[in-house]
Amino acid sequence: MSQVVPEHLQKTARGEEVTLLEAISEGLYEEMVSDDRVFLMGEDIGVYGGAFKVTRGFLEAFGDRRVIDTPIAEGGFTGAAAGAAHMGLRPVVEMQFMDFISPAYDVLTNYIATSLYRGAGPMPMVIRGPVGGGNRGGPFHSQNIEMAFFHTPGLKIVYPSTAYDAKGLIKAAIRDDNPVIFEEHKGLYRAPALREVLPAEDYIVPLGEARTVLEGEDLTIVTYGAMVHKSVEAARTLEGDGVGVEVIDLRTLLPLDEDAIVESVKRTGRLLVVHEDTRTGGIAGEIAIRVSERAFEWLDAPMLRVTAIDAPVPYSGSLEDYFLPQVDDVVKAARYLAAY
Amino acid sequence: MAENLSPELDRDQLLELYRALCLTRAAEERLELLQKQGHMTGGLYRSLGQEAGAVGAAFALRRRTDGTGDFLAPTVRAVGALFLFGGDLVDFFRQYMARATGPTKGREANVHWVDYQKGFVGPVSPLGTMLEVMAGITLSFNLRGEDRVGMVFYGDGASSTGAWHEGLNFAAVQRCPLILMVEANQWAFSSPTVKNTRLESFTEKAPGYGIAAESVDGTDVLAVYEAVARAAARARSGEGAQMVELRYFRRLGHAQHDSQDYVDPALIAEWAARDPLELFHARMLDRGWAPEGELLAIRQEVEQECEVAAEQAIAEPMPFGPDAVDDVYTDVSMPHPWTRAEISDSRSA
Numbered sequence: 001m002s003q004v005v006p007e008h009l010q011k012t013a014r015g016e017e018v019t020l021l022e023a024i025s026e027g028l029y030e031e032m033v034s035d036d037r038v039f040l041m042g043e044d045i046g047v048y049g050g051a052f053k054v055t056r057g058f059l060e061a062f063g064d065r066r067v068i069d070t071p072i073a074e075g076g077f078t079g080a081a082a083g084a085a086h087m088g089l090r091p092v093v094e095m096q097f098m099d100f101i102s103p104a105y106d107v108l109t110n111y112i113a114t115s116l117y118r119g120a121g122p123m124p125m126v127i128r129g130p131v132g133g134g135n136r137g138g139p140f141h142s143q144n145i146e147m148a149f150f151h152t153p154g155l156k157i158v159y160p161s162t163a164y165d166a167k168g169l170i171k172a173a174i175r176d177d178n179p180v181i182f183e184e185h186k187g188l189y190r191a192p193a194l195r196e197v198l199p200a201e202d203y204i205v206p207l208g209e210a211r212t213v214l215e216g217e218d219l220t221i222v223t224y225g226a227m228v229h230k231s232v233e234a235a236r237t238l239e240g241d242g243v244g245v246e247v248i249d250l251r252t253l254l255p256l257d258e259d260a261i262v263e264s265v266k267r268t269g270r271l272l273v274v275h276e277d278t279r280t281g282g283i284a285g286e287i288a289i290r291v292s293e294r295a296f297e298w299l300d301a302p303m304l305r306v307t308a309i310d311a312p313v314p315y316s317g318s319l320e321d322y323f324l325p326q327v328d329d330v331v332k333a334a335r336y337l338a339a340y
Numbered sequence: 341m342a343e344n345l346s347p348e349l350d351r352d353q354l355l356e357l358y359r360a361l362c363l364t365r366a367a368e369e370r371l372e373l374l375q376k377q378g379h380m381t382g383g384l385y386r387s388l389g390q391e392a393g394a395v396g397a398a399f400a401l402r403r404r405t406d407g408t409g410d411f412l413a414p415t416v417r418a419v420g421a422l423f424l425f426g427g428d429l430v431d432f433f434r435q436y437m438a439r440a441t442g443p444t445k446g447r448e449a450n451v452h453w454v455d456y457q458k459g460f461v462g463p464v465s466p467l468g469t470m471l472e473v474m475a476g477i478t479l480s481f482n483l484r485g486e487d488r489v490g491m492v493f494y495g496d497g498a499s500s501t502g503a504w505h506e507g508l509n510f511a512a513v514q515r516c517p518l519i520l521m522v523e524a525n526q527w528a529f530s531s532p533t534v535k536n537t538r539l540e541s542f543t544e545k546a547p548g549y550g551i552a553a554e555s556v557d558g559t560d561v562l563a564v565y566e567a568v569a570r571a572a573a574r575a576r577s578g579e580g581a582q583m584v585e586l587r588y589f590r591r592l593g594h595a596q597h598d599s600q601d602y603v604d605p606a607l608i609a610e611w612a613a614r615d616p617l618e619l620f621h622a623r624m625l626d627r628g629w630a631p632e633g634e635l636l637a638i639r640q641e642v643e644q645e646c647e648v649a650a651e652q653a654i655a656e657p658m659p660f661g662p663d664a665v666d667d668v669y670t671d672v673s674m675p676h677p678w679t680r681a682e683i684s685d686s687r688s689a
Binding site: 039065066068070071073075076077078079080081082083084085086087088089091103106107110111114116117118119120121122153154156176177178208255293 | 443444445447448452453454456461462464465466469471472473474475476477478479480481482483502503505506507509510513514667668669670671672674678
């Protein structure tokens with residue numbers, strides 16, 4: 001139970017707008033209040049409240065047994081979270097930046113993802129943290145890490161694009177009995193355009209279900225995270241051309257909502273995948289082969305993708321802007337497909 | 341040896357120790373027979389010469405079956421500890437023979453299985469990981485205020501991994517009630533200890549983490565028991581992580597496929613003369629703790645048990661291949677390959 005009620009986590013209760021970051025904080029807070037098995041581990045999450053302040057006030061609210069500042073050792077504390085999960089607790093682990101999840105790759109893929117299959121029981125835990133570029137963070141504070149784990153059966157991967165989804169998905173992830181990697185785009189954390197008033201009542205957004213952001217008949221854009229907003233912007237431009245673009249936000253990358261993609265492509269006959277992650281081995285390849293397996297006859301054009309370039313994330317603004325997919329790229333690709 | 345060794349152990353307990361040593365030896369010898377008969381699926385690992393380390397250590401902990409006792413993470417060479425914690429002999433053979441009826445349904449091997457009520461979690465092959473996992477398991481005892489301690493076994497090799505360091509450091513910082521059991525058997529596969537550390541003893545690593553450590557003759561089951569009982573008492577009283585080094589020798593290869601030709605045969609002979617089971621057998625007789633007839637009867641009894649258990653496991657079925665898609669997630673089904681008969685018609689819809 002919460003000892004101190006942090007005022008800044010009551011915005012929804014007061015009917016105020018929240019940012020995507022605040023939505024995540026509220027989701028974490030509510031789950032910790034309602035389930036005393038939930039606890040937090042990570043670097044600088046207690047006294048400091050986390051590098052981005054997602055857990056500000058949590059130490060005061062829940063004490064240092066449920067908000068644990070760890071040594072700087074992502075593998076060690078992720079492994080410790082696995083042990084706690086074995087004992088029936090539900091740890092939520094923060095990676096200060098998701099770029100730093102790589103030391104935990106071993107325990108996540110070899111141990112945590114295989115636990116249920118090995119008969120060692122379910123692994124109810126969440127690994128969450130900031131991802132994504134556009135903030136001039138350079139190679140080690142900007143990465144998207146989904147595809148390093150997408151290949152690992154047993155893991156789930158979630159990547160919200162709105163405040164509503166972020167809260168509903170983090171709550172669903174915490175309640176899920178499987179290990180969930182939860183990516184939070186730092187460019188969306190405090191984006192003013194994403195502020196919204198959330199439902200006052202408890203809700204979740206189920207994992208594994210995509211959302212149709214825009215409906216259209218001519219072209220399907222499948223995307224997620226920050227690229228949802230760039231894709232919507234591009235779709236508005238295409239509207240001016242008289243092209244109806246359907247934008248699908250995957251929300252959960254693993255397991256992939258294949259039915260939603262296939263259903264849409266069967267109606268539009270054209271597919272563009274847009275992701276901020278790099279190109280080779282990106283999720284576009286997997287989506288394209290699944291559409292080929294199930295909807296090849298419905299396609300009227302080649303399946304294309306707009307992605308970051310295959311390079312580490314550069315620091316300088318001019319380099320990073322070139323590295324990242326931009327609205328113009330999406331517009332060009334969409335126009336090409338529409339005219340095909 | 342001092343006459344007052346282990347004054348707190350009564351005759352029944354001494355016999356239980358003896359029995360556990362015999363059972364370990366007999367179970368592993370039965371595995372060799374099963375392998376010759378063609379029943380085994382994967383590698384066969386022996387703990388010959390190390391049995392007393394596992395048995396003495398586990399005997400010093402609270403073994404219960406209701407999920408409130410102490411907690412063990414064994415290695416494949418700590419089979420005796422697993423048996424003392426209630427690991428079922430038939431399950432042991434089912435695991436080695438990959439039977440559908442085993443605790444991992446044929447998905448994992450040998451001692452890699454769990455029982456949270458009895459209090460053990462089998463290892464994964466990257467053994468250093470278990471330091472991290474056991475740090476978390478013992479952290480949960482602290483978080484819930486439970487009076488329990490954990491014990492994790494690992495060897496020369498795992499002591500070199502980053503996971504070992506990170507798990508130990510976490511446990512030390514959080515004062516987790518965790519006992520580290522270093523199986524210093526002088527080998528990591530074919531690599532001698534000097535290839536893994538410049539230290540004379542693994543206990544020299546402990547001060548770097550601010551934890552207590554002691555080294556013990558791993559062939560002496562009573563010495564191991566006493567050292568671990570002391571470590572467990574310290575861990576239980578809030579002193580946090582503890583290290584106990586078992587000094588002994590891996591007298592057979594890493595696994596059955598390893599001919600061990602990189603080891604000086606004289607060294608093997610030297611350690612064979614310090615066989616932990618025979619040493620304890622001699623002491624039981626020497627001290628008059630039990631007559632020889634009683635001890636030999638125990639040996640026959642466990643050999644019989646192993647034969648019966650192995651025969652039961654042999655008779656049980658192998659897994660059904662298509663079950664390979666089950667239990668990847670608690671709530672999401674994995675598809676069967678579309679080229680197999682199991683593929684649903686929905687694909688062509």
